[in-house]
Amino acid sequence: MKLEAENSPVIVGASQAQLIKTLKKLKSYGPSSFACITDDDGNYVQVAGGRFTCFIERYDAKSKKLFRGYHSSSSTNFEDGALLSFSAGRVPLKKDEWFNIDDVIEVFSMFNQRQALPGSIYWREINVLNQSGS
Template sequence: MNFSEHLQADLRNPTRDYIGDRLSHITPAGPGYFSLTSDDGSYVQTAGARLKLVIEYRKLDGDSFRHYILGRADSTERSARQINSAVGQINLWAHEVLDIDDAIDVFGHFLDNGAVPNRYELRDDTSRFHDLGRDEP
């Protein structure tokens, strides 16, 4: 696993405690985004602030991928929201605005299992990348 932090050098094979500590410093002014990438290229990433952030998950499958935005599966709130991040404003649905506890949970689970916890709803956002004619954001 490889841990990446906004404006910092990458760290190979981070511990769960290290990831949790670094994630707790997230702010729109920086460090504003983090990612954890597995050896197969799949990853989770987050941007935003401690109380309002987005978590995305990309699952690679050979030469293709699926890209998802995580949301609270137990929420019925589906109104539009915006959050501020180091990469600008991000448009989400209300149930997709998560917080630092979610980020620590998802990153830890991904570190241990290479996937995200089942308790989150996954909105497939893959077409955003294919519509742009590129595979990377």
């Protein structure tokens, strides 16, 4: 496993303590606003934002599909289309796609331990680019 965070050194084989420390430093407006953990097969989980305003995505290398995490019920004050701004840009989110960093730590930890991701988080496929067929 390889843990990467903006403006931080890459950590191969991150411990639980390193994972938590890296993720807790994330802030939408800070020097480190996104992170990613990747396995040897190219699957990954990534986060942008920090503290109480994060979104989570996972990539399945086999199917080449990207998924965004969401809750079964919206528990935020954000409306659909509200923007999460961070150093790599601005992403419009649905009101059920906002997470806090504790949720993110749980997802990253389970992924890092090669366990099934939490059942309380659901995943919807998202299209990042409109790709032309080969």
